[in-house]
Amino acid sequence: MTTEVSSDGEVKKDEEKTPEDQQQTHTPAEAAQEKSASVEAESGQEACVSSPPAAGGQKKEKTISRFLPPWLKRQKSQSQDKPSDQESVELKQEQTDGGGEQTEEKKREEEAEEKKREEEAEEKKREEEAEETSVGSADTQPVREEKEGESELKEEQAVIPHEASVLSALKLNKKMKMVVCHVTLLDGSLFSCELEKRAKGQYLFFQVCEHLNLLEKDYFGLSFKDNAEQKCWLDPSKEIKRQIRNSQWQFTFSVKFYPLDPSQLTEDITRYLLCLQLRQDISSGRLPCSFVTHALLGSYTLQAELGDHDPDEHRLDYISDFQFAPNQTKELEEKVVELHKSHRGMTPAQSDAQFLENAKKLSMYGVDLHHAKDSDGVDIMLGVCANGLLIYKDRLRINRFAWPKILKISYKRSNFYIKIRPGEAEQFESTVGFKLPNHRAAKRVWKVCVEHHTFFRLVSPEQSTKTKFLTLGSKFRYSGRTQAQTRQASSLIDRPAPYFQRTSSKRLSRSLDGAPVVSVCDYSQAAGAGENGPPLELNSDSKSPQVEVVQEPDADAATSISSETAFETDGAGAPERKDLDKTQEDVLKHQASISELKRSFMEATPEPRPSQWDKRLTGSPATTLRMQTQGVPQETPPRPGMDSRDASKSAEVKPEVNGQPEVVEVVEETVVIEEIVKPRSPAPEASVPMETECAAEVKEERSLSSDSDSEEEAEYHAQPPCTSISTQQIKEEPEEEQEAEHTQQAPPSETESQPITETAEPTLSAEEEKPAELPEEEEHTDEPLATPDEAPNGHAHHAEAPPTEEEEEPHIVNGSASRVEAEHLPQVICCSEPPVVKTEMVTISDTFAAQKTEISTKEVPIVHTETKTITYEAAQLDGHGEGEPGVLMTAQTITSESLCTTTTTHITKTLKGGLSETRIEKRIVITGDSDIDHDQALAQAIKEAKEQHPDMSVTRVVVHKETELAEDED
């Protein structure tokens, strides 16, 4: 069927449809060209891509094509399968085809083409197309001028394969690697699972929870040991690899938030896991107890694990395998046995409940301790707990700051600060500072505080920042459910109590819980294991211990399937082991109902969550995995109106030699450059010692406003109950880094529409200045400057919306930062220079808060720093996509390190209303001492970034730098 007629065929010769075969033959040549031409081709593509109506698009293309070198045009025409300027090759094709259709006029080309396509359009063809693109030429079809009239079908078919090819291309470049993770569970057993190397923390976490059959998972978390052997929590929302850095892929599943009242937990299995954690805490000495309490808790453990005391079976040594206390004495064991006898008749669940009822009253229950020093250098401990922050000196509590009393939590370098709400008699807020062993420790305690505050005190987590406008400082927020939310969700749990095994095999053999089949447990470390369990290797056996699986692009589907099945077997395996006595059918039913239940449980979440999160939650591991590997095609809705865009998008995709994953219509790159200068070292360009910072001072509008809101609120609600909204402002203080953020963005609008983009800029700039102005109200004086020429300290920073795409490219390619700046006036520059950060610092005297605060307010600044944030913003895309949420399709992060720089590249691809947008954000932290020329390093970094992605445009550069005026005197 012929579709509409293309209005004007610029193209002289109309090819009819080019047979796919021939197209393919072309491709090699194209590919060769592409590389060299990529830049320009890209620009052309981008421009075309955005063109909504087909006809318009064509016209545009024409105009563009005029500017393009011939070979490039040819390329385009080929890729489009359309007429345009034909090459000899194409002619050949026609000949071979014996195309009588050739006779058609240029104008008719398209028609004919479409006709033929549709006629001939066989799946083969499409497949071939797809193959073609995947093989090599993303650029082959940079601009697809398909008419709106084109059939959806065609679109779909064309697009989907392309999308797939995108992924495969990605994989080609990035080598989708699989890693085997080992997670130590609370019973001491090891859980292993295979993960994609770029998987986020939550993926692994959900794997583990699934394995454990745990629904009330919000109290738990995964942790790992960093290089300094410090326990760090794995952030579910971030990639694992980025967090663990060079550490092993070994994690520990443990309780993160100790519920204040365990009896309010819905399920016994949750309580059981909490018990296991507490037994560990107790036997390791982390949770101190008296002799009597050790005995009492130990007796409940015995009752839960072994059941009633059996005088025949239970001789005195029957408990010697249990560790009840750090220093277990015979006397204690006798006491435990004596008490154990008194628990006769108590079920395991009751025993656990009793255990928890007592354990929760222990003063150190749920207190997360961190070593620190007060301002006098005295060793103290900071204890973060549900109610606030506790300060200990040795075993004594010397101070306590309840959450309502805290206005702000921050950290800076290795210092951790809390700003205290003034008491009735006090006029001023005071800030108490603590010195942590190092910067990471300070950040760690800050994070734990943020999380505990959010979990226990807020109804819902603070909204994460909406835009990526400023990425200074840590945007870390607790993203999980709060206690209130998890309780609400738990109340909806309506599944039959799940089976679970207690650690003791003794208990299993006698229990009614089901046959003790092969257990995955490693008892060697189990705190409370009574008998030797089955060998721990059982578990890992089932999984292939390959460390890395490199997925070939072709093998893509196969691989994902195989891994899928692997997970499926895994998921099914656990319950099966438990329910061996059941029929297979029952098991399956059970499984189904459980997963159904899980779904509803998850869906019951009161808060809407990020789509990614949702997917993870509801999806089985298998589906999740599949979505990761092939998510794009599945999610891409073929939209007639978007045809041309989609087509061109897909066409653009190609594996790039320079490691660039993909090129799509909307491309954004952000380069964040952070410099860390050691305090002692004087900055090269500044006469003062420079301390650079990655500051959170500059905050996004939204978070800012919410912060100030909450602060106000805090003023008025002295003791807000758990249900009140955020009462504090918890904010991160600058880290010691300087960063430059450098965003490249190619507006999808056509070249012609450039004027529009420009006019839009003023408003943009106005908007964007705000965030820079507002930051850190109390402590920093920000002076946002919107002067284009301003380049404080001669730092390299720039970003501009190029007047035309074509023009931009060259600059990006060659340009060092400064050069580009000279050529284009930056359209938006936000300069915030909080010249001197005056941080009130208050010492924590031995104890007494009341007295302390009086003193404290009088003391003043200790830290003299100068922070500078310069933001250059290119014109944003016009409205489209802004308001729409966008669907995250892929995200990946690559980290590379060299001598003095750490580059973190975060690539996200989102789908917004049919447009896909690739955003590359580079964060470069430059660390070094005086020898390094920071400006040069910065410029170099930007230059490199540009060279790496010549086809992308810079939309944003943020340079953040803090200069310390005096030596680090804290």
Place this chain on the structure above:
Amino acid sequence: MAGLMSGFGCFTHAVVRAVPESLARDALRSGGLEVDLLKVQKEYEEYVSVLKHRLGLEVLELPADDALPDCVFVEDAAVVCGDTALVPRPGAPSRRRETEAVKAALTQLGLNIVEMSDESATLDGGDVLFTGREFFVGLSKRTNQRGAEILADAFKDYAVSTVPVRDALHLKSFCSMAGPGLIAIGSSEAAQKALKIMQQMSDHRYDKLTLPDDSAANCIYMNLPGKGDVLLHCTPEEFPESAKVFEKLKDHMLIPVTNQEKAKVDGGLTCCSVLINMKKKI
């Protein structure tokens, strides 16, 4: 089975010590007042009688030692919680030996004894306020940080917070527990300040019973089988205003006990006994 931290105020035994003749002349005192030994002895007898006959506690009476003029104030010589007894190192050197007899008695009762052997630590039992959920230790002339640390080590289940004590001998010179979660507190500035600190340091909520007289805030709360809440407090003769406040506690069995003479040597009601709960066999 009694769980952790249950049964606040349940006591079965009391350790007391007779009044030595040397008290009138040698006992330490802040006010420099003359003390009538006979009156002290009479008060003591009344006190023991209340414990023994009125309340039915098993009273273990230690003989007086003239070499220890302050030995009647046994509270300072032991801190008992659950079945653990901390034998402290009293802040006043003249009182150090008081602990020997008390320790012997507690050992006899089968308590786990923890001794404060650290030479740098001092602690008087009068500085230790146990609320049922946690300890507050007054840092006073008699009690130092190290003493508090050792106490924290002895009673690991509980939070131990320190409270500075000024203008008073002991923490319990102006406060005590008048019920579960109810702190009796004096009205003086020092007392109120201390209360504020305690409230800030605690994860728990406490009600307060404010008494016009600091000394009157030292009372003895018990929860006894068949008797319920029992409160031994000051007499109207001593502190008329404060006594009225106590009288408002309708649910308590109120027993006014004279303490006029002992107060002259800084003795409060709580000072004269160490209360123990032995039924809680765990």
